[in-house]
Amino acid sequence: MSLTELDSPRVRRFQRKVTLLSAGGTFLDGFDLTVIAVALPLISKHWSITPLEQSLVVSSAIIGSFIGASWLGSLTDRFGRKAMYVIDLLAFVVFAALTAFSQDVWQLIALRFLLGVGIGADYPISATLVSEFSSNKRRGKHITSLGAMWFVGAVAAYVFGLALAPLGDWSWRALLLLGAVFALIVFIFRVKLPESPRWLIHKGRIDEAREVLRSITGEEPNESDLQVSRNPKVRSSILFSKTLRRRTFFVCGFWFCYATAYYGISMYTPTILAPFANGNRTIVIIGSGCVALLGLVGAIIGMNLVDRWGRRPLIVMSFTGLTVALVILALVQEPTLFVLVALFSVAVLFANSGAGILNFVYPTELFPTAVRATGAGLATSVSRIGSILGVLVFPNFVATWGTNAALWFFAAVGLCGLVICVLLAPETKNKSLEEINVESEKALV
Incomplete structure (x- = not known):
């Protein structure tokens, strides 16, 4: 069976398993990054922390x-997808558990930083692994499901916030411990x-790649597929x-612009709504949670359109809608x-x-095997950086010029993202990873 045709019923079952376990990581990303917004009012009250500490x-x-x-991300290209795929989840378990028992705010900050290292690693690792195991026809849906699960995790943070x-x-x-x-x-x-198997072939480990493909498909792999992209010494400067x-x-x-606007809004949604709720934390x-839920609905809509509409029209529509809503x-x-x-x-x-x-899809499709995880990690x-900018800029904009000025800033960022996508977004629908990267693969030789 060909690497570009991994689409038999047996293979599809395996692909669903890989996608589900990878999506488990992005669920944790969404949960752990959002749960702090839910917990922050209680943490602030518990330790009487300053705005800087918040x-x-x-x-x-x-x-x-x-x-x-x-x-x-670069270590994933060097030492393998599976090794880092498991190690980064171990970081989730250990540091999420330790944050729940923090004794002061600075200990919490330090442990959240270490948890974040694992969160950041999981983006390129999981998306790369899913893309390399997926068929051409379903790759978009498989990878975008990782993004959708991020928002399931975000919604879950609010649901468990109410439950606890x-x-x-x-x-x-209890919320922080639940992440562990x-x-x-x-x-x-x-x-x-x-x-x-694509990584194994790239490293010249042909027998291991053959065995993995045989165990997944139940068939003997095509020998032509076992000879692709075999050039283990490639610098990330490519x-x-x-x-x-x-x-x-x-x-x-485009990912910088999305992250700046999204995190600036989502991390402070409870803070923005609080003055309008007359002190009612439940409201x-x-x-x-409704905002997070509609974010999940958007992700599900996109997940079901990505392999039908294509990547380019979807991302252009996305930034257009975001920018218009922020302007209003x-x-x-x-x-x-x-x-x-x-x-x-x-x-x-x-x-x-x-x-x-598509921040999970494009980085894993547009870079060759040798630097796929490195490229996704860089993105x-x-x-x-955009997330940090959004999180740090918003409260300072609000304090100095008011909420409307902050919203105009994020609208401008959304417009920049739209311009970038109109000018540069390619269409990769129904193409194999090798087809998309044929020119770049030649450049590696």
């Missing part, structure tokens, strides 16, 4: 994910998955070569709670229907 509590995991994506509210001041510790429990379950199942720099700029640029959590929101001078929730929901629905899921790390 910003660090929110951003520490995002800063850690910048390190994890840039560093461990009766625990009072200790509910935030989820991670342990995913970790146990990930250990059993095989290495990517990402900035004439062949790949346009793609590198595109994936880093704030429900309103914020910025123009409303005295919004009600309902208007805020409605417009935030529309913004994240559009954002997540394209950019929020992830650049997006973390």
Whole structure:
């Protein structure tokens, strides 16, 4: 069976398993990054922390994910998908558990940073593994399901925030500990998955690749497939070569713009809604959960359109809707709670229907096997800069110029993302990874 035709019933079962376990990692990413927004009001009350400390509590995991994506993405290309696939989940288990028992705010910040390293690593690792095991026809849906599960994790953070509210001041510790429990379950199942045959072939480990393909398909693999992309000594600087720099700029640029706008909105949704809820924390959590839920709906819509519409129209529509919603929101001078929730929901629905899921697809499709995880890691790390910017800029904009100025800033970022996609977004629908990267593969020789 050909690597580009991995599509028999037996193979599809295996692909669903890989996708589910990879999506378990992105579920944890969404849960762990969002749960701090749910827990922050209680943490602030528990330790009476300063605004600077609040910003660090929110951003520490995002800063850690910048390190994890840039560093461990390249290690994934060097040492293999499976090894890093398991190790990064172990970091989730250990550091998520330790955060629940933090004794002061600085210990929490440090442990959230270390948890973030694992979160950042999981983006390029999981998406790369899924892309390399998927067929041409279903690759888009498989990879975008990782993005959709991120938003399932985000919604789950609000659901469990409500469920654990009766625990009072200790509910935030239970929420953080829950992330470790989820991670342990995913970790146990990930250990059993095989290495990517594409990576094995690239490293010249042909017999191992043949055995993995045989075990997955039940058939003898095509010998022609076992000879592709075999060039183990490739530098990551190829990402900035004439062949790949346009793609590198595109994936880093659109993901940076999406992350800046999305994190700026989502991490402070409870904070923005709080003054309109008359001190009712339940209403704030429900309103914020509705925004997160519409973000999930957007991701599901995009997941079901990506292999029919294609990548390019989906991402252009996504940034258009996000930008328009933010402009309308910025123009409303005295919004009600309902208007805020409605417009935030529309913004994240559009954002997540394209950019929020294609940030898993494009980086793994547009780079060759030799630097696929490195390229995805670079794009992830650049997006973390955008996330940090969104998280840190928003409260300072609000304090200095008001909420509307902050919303105009994010609308401008959305417009930049739209321009980048209109000019640079390629169409990769129904193409094999080898077809997409035929020119770049030649450049590696």
